Amino acid sequence: MTEEEAVQIAEYVAAACPAQKFGEYTPDVWGEILKPYAVDEARTAVIAVARRQPWISPAEIVEEIKARREERIELAHVVYDGDPDETGAQSAASRRALIAAAANGHLPPRTPAAALGTADRLALPPGDPGPYTNRIAAVRAAVGQGIPTARDGVVNPRAIPCRVCQALPGTSCEVRGRRMRDVHPARLDDAKRRAAGLPPVDPDEARAAEDRIRAATAALAAQAVTTEET
Template sequence: MTPADAAEVLALCAAFDLRTIGEADARAWAYALRDVPLDDDTRRAVADHYGVTEKRATPADVRRIRARIREARIGAAHPVYNGNPAETGAQFTERRRAQLAAAADGHLPPRSITQALDAAPPAAVLALTAGVGRSVDDEPRPYITPEQRSAVRATLPNQRAAMPALAVACPVETCRAAPRRLCKRGAGIELRITVHGRRRDAHAVQFATCPECGAGPGQHCNAPEPHPARIRATSVEDDEAEQHRIARLMSAPPVPRENRARHTAGGMRP
């Protein structure tokens, strides 16, 4: 900055604070700002200073505010220098400084980090995000078809398929497990490999025809309890049909459990 440039800066300051300007003032400001050019950023620094305070501007104020203006442009542009494997350290420094200066001067437009790195998501990811979200009125679909579920289940331990009685609710007073829910013992522990006998009987009455008395599905035997042959008939039913039935049951949403809020200090409340 020359004394003439400094005189222009001081004239701009005088328009705000009504200071008097002399040749000595211009020379002193020119020396203090000898490495700062007179440009729009310098003029904006003066205006920004008097936009927030009534104190007289000093060369230090002009330098600090001008640097903040230029740093904001660099941060908005996110300049990325890819470099050149064949360049020297001096060349890298020179080119990087030139890039930062261009960003500070406003020659690089503001852009996001993704744009600066040219890291747009792949087309496959964009195609997936286009399908995210649906109306709450849409009918939810199962993840896989019953046939696919049966094929997968055939490769797993056949615990659920070996308990077809889970299709009905447990009639035991201390259990009352809903369909598709495991039976529980008195301490609330789930029975994972068996069910209560009365639930097994209820399943036989619901789905099997009794070979002894001829009672059809849904009809009770002519005895206080289902005949053993009727219970055996349900245990030897066709494996493929059983897997399809369990797959359909598992694809339906389960009965929601009752939620209870917990106090932060401990205990339960309804």
């Protein structure tokens, strides 16, 4: 909160509590106390406190702000999926960023089942280019890490999407709704081709090659059965 915004809050309180007296330096002191908080949060807190009592102190505004933040965190049912590439410190920072996003109202209220579901998708607007399509992407953007991008000569399979499970860049591959420690072989192959400067695999050609392999395997199996029968 800026000094000008602190003056606005003091004037807001004076309008809500006309019997409350203010000195010349009251806005300055209130500005120091309310500095860590957003002016919109403070204004909402003033209204809530004014509905309960005729006098408002800055400490009561802070208490109301903290109560509403804790309520938003509780309703969001914050669950951080984690990332196998993160260190312990990075994971802790990511979880703190996710909790802060919930406290600031960027995460909508959810049921516990939705919070735990791997198919759950959120959208956070922390200021970086979006859209953010899952919790890990949103948290990375909130802590300034962003989504990893593919670089020439570097094999990083998580920097590209997976054509098998449709995992997005920066997220882990999944099998039957469970996050994999490693990535799908096809994703690793695509990353190697990207690093080597080769074009991506044509999905139609890949499926055709798989069909040829299946047909050849079936033919060999049929031949083996025929040989055993004779």
